[in-house]
Amino acid sequence: MNALWLLVIGVLMYLAGWFFYSKFVASKILKLNDEFKTPAHEFKDNIDYVPTNKFVLWGHHFTTVAGAAPIVGPAIAVQWGWLPAFLWVVFGTVFFAGIHDMSALWASVRNQGKSIGTICQRYIGSKVGQLFMIVIFLVLLMVNAAFGVIIAQESVRYPTTIIPAWGAIAIALVMGQAIYKFKMNLALVTVIAVTALYALVPLGVAVPVSLPESFMGLDSFRQWIVILFIYCGIASILPVWMLLQPRDYVNGIQLFVGLALLYVSVVIVSPTVVAPSLIPAIKEPGGWSIIVPILFVTVACGAISGFHGIVSSGTTSKQVDKESDVRFVGYLGAVGEGSLSLATIIACVAGVGLLASGGDLNPSSWASLYKGGAVNFANGGGAIMSEGIGLPFGVSQTLLSLMLILFAATTMDSGIRLQRYIIQEWGEIYKIPALRGKGIATIVAVALSFFLAINGVGAGGKNEVAIWPLFGATNQLLASLTLLTVSVILIKSKRLGGSLVTLIPMSFVLTMSFWAALVKLGDYFKAQNWLLFGINIVVIAVTVMVVLSALSTIAQILREQKNEAHS
Template sequence: MSAIVILFLGLGGMALAYFLYSKFIAEKVFRLDSKFRTPAHEFEDGIDFVPTNRYVLWGHHFTSVAGAAPIVGPAIAVIWGWLPAFLWVVFGTIFFAGVHDTGALWASVRNRAKSVGALTGDVVGKRARSLFMVVIFLVLLMVNAVFGVVIAGLLMRFPSAVVPVWGAIAVALVIGQLIYRRIIGLALVSLIGVVALYGLIIIGPSMPLQMPDQVAGLPGNAIWILILFGYAAIASLLPVWVLLQPRDYINGLQLFIGLIILYGALVILNPAMVAPMINDNVPAGTPSIIPLLFVTIACGAISGFHGLVAGGTSSKQLDKETDARLVGYFGAVGEGMLALGAILAATAGFASLTDWSAMYDAFGKGGVNAFVEGGAYIISNGLGLPETTAATLLTVMAALFAGTTMDTGLRLQRYIFQEWGEIYQQQWMKKPAMATLLAVGSCLILAFGAGADGSGGLLIWPLFGTTNQLLAGLTLLVVTVMLVRLGRPMWFTLGPLLFLLVMTVLALLTQLRSFYEAGNYFLLVLDIVVLIASILVAMECAAALKRVRRESATKAEG
């Protein structure tokens, strides 16, 4: 089948959903009110609470939730065939991710910009809050530790990307001043930022910077990981308008231009989908497509990490409540578009089925490498760009989005420690510098606890998909309880959450067996902890939902 058909079906479905379904969700379910005073105005402090232009905030939210996951997950999941991955990305974006992201943002804004974990204590109960906060901490720990490994690996493998990746920070600092000081208009600022960013990408191949294999007794990738966490710690303490907002905004524009380049080359080249529609000849050891498909592709279909960003940073910057439709739902659509691009690059970006099969010779293969190599093949042959330049473009895309996710993830982890300080009356934990030190320290302990190369985060990464999707389901539970209390329609959130909880529990049980058979008792114990936490939180939320419905019925009778 032609890749163009898949492209237009996917993009058309997402566009239609934004203009129609998201409007219905915003007006009839969440009933967004432009006159509601948002926390960004109520608690404005110029650091975390900053009323922000909705397009700039969309850029922050979108690039924070995107990261490398919507590339990695879909580019691995196509091992089962491109059709299941395509259907889950499109329908997951429309009916799951868009509703989840908008709902999490609305719920936080309506509750003084509290995180979804802290909000659980008010909506469900203190026991559920404690369990939920543990799940949230695990997700953030995995994301921050592993994305550091991913970026370091990309910088080691593609030294031509070093200048563009780090140069983007300097561009963002300048852009932040131009936007915040209102020196020039947003349109001109955007043009300057994009031109500067792509100028760096063009000169990157001519100025490759290779980290030595060994520095002070540590591997080169470990040095990159330490540098990345040092940078992320500083970034997490800066006011959001200085670096976080402009970096995310420019990266958001860069991604869309990158996708236009990839999609344009695909239309010109018109490659065939060389991978099977349904792969009946998967490599030995590949797990069952159900339920693993729905946790392998998290970001790009639905992801609990999105709820953390919505209730952690985005809700503190929302200028008007009605902006949640663009920021939340269209942020999810943007990530779906990136996941669609990853599927096409990883299935139509190979010359033959033999080449594709060589890449996908085992479960877990593909990922970022398949996206970069397949996408570079499409761009090079479709537009005539040198393959090195095309590969640099796609590598920078992946590294920049992983970097923005790290920036936001570490700030969110700092918020978690500060919220624990508030909950347990530990004043020292509430201080931003101390909370940041705890966040960075926990990530580095995980990263370097298993060896000097800093890749320790990969040890618990197999549990990311299930833990992340569990978090998404539990977030939808909290939103559903709020809707029932307000007498609003609940089926638009209840349906997705039931599906997610069932698939996540099945996936946890499947992984439990595989960890036991492999003798991986560390992951086995961690899997049991997550499984028990998920069951207990689900029971608490179900009891709260039943209690709220009973109270509503009593009021109606009275």
């Protein structure tokens, strides 16, 4: 099979979702209205609340939610065959992720830019909302830990990415000053920033940077983790316009440049899909139990992700200029991530075939090339770009691994900032003055994430992401709880029919993720991994309580509306 078919079908589905489905939901169900005064204008402080051009905000939102997950998840999931991963990424993006992101952003904009946990408190109950905040905090904890490990792995594996990856920080700082202080033209600043970023790529290839094999008892992998968390702590307390926003925006531009180069290369090369559509074991009786439910939590970002709801209601909602921008930023953010996941699948199931025998491989040969993880994206995608547009393989590989590092880093920036918000909220709720300030709250967020990265992610002292399945299950449970909260808002607003666009995906995701969480609970118990076992227990218990409370609230709302109609 030609991989070009995967590209064409996927892109056509994304376009249909944007032009038709998202437009219907935005106008008929969410009823976006530009007359509504957004929190960015109501609470404008030029630190967190900043009215922002929708293109810049889309760049910030998209690169924040994307991270490494839409690459890592699909790259792992294709081990079961390309077909299940492809279907989940395409249909999940159109009918699940886009609606989740857009509706969560809308709900927050309509509620003074509050977090989805606080919104849950308002519409479902104070105690339930506080429990919801625990799930959100644990997801952020796992995101920061897992992505810190992934960046450290990539930094050790690809030292050619170090100069452009860290150079992007300087570029973003200059870009923020140019846009907000000197009021320079956005298009001009964009061209200069992206050009500067790509100019650093060949420099990085020529001058690879590696840390010492050992320093103060830490290997190079752990040295990178320390450096990353120090950086993220500093970045999380800077005003969003100074680093976070311009960095995310330029990363969004470079992603689409990278995706365009990769997609054009796929069209030129038309590589053969050398992976099986389903692995042989799946075709046997009972074999689907290998995929269901684990596939649906392995591919989280790129199909649907609870982390998106945190970002939508955490930083993005505070920067929306007009309410109609919610559709552009929210839905297209999900489509951008789905496009990255689609490219990852093609790189992993077709691109790696170009690394040997000119792509003339059968599925059994592919199995010997498949390495399992993000390395396939850089290698397979690099091979396609090298063959298609003539870039040296080393440069193509560096471009794609740089994309992974920059996305994961921007997610960590926002993740630590969002953790800090929650800790400060807890300081207010439980009257702990020390936690109300940015400094102490940031230190606590960094310390907890760093602890989990060192002790809970690297299993057995190895640099693999052992926490990934638990992150996926918890992340998807959070997505279902976010959709459930939005559904309560819609039902309370007398849009019972409209709530089906959130209730249907919520029911599916809740079932799959809860099932997967129970499966992983057994796995962690057998492995005696008590840290992850304990986190999983908390997530399962809180999810049950939130769902039961939400269902009780919905029943009460419907009874009140029925009595009102009869009175």
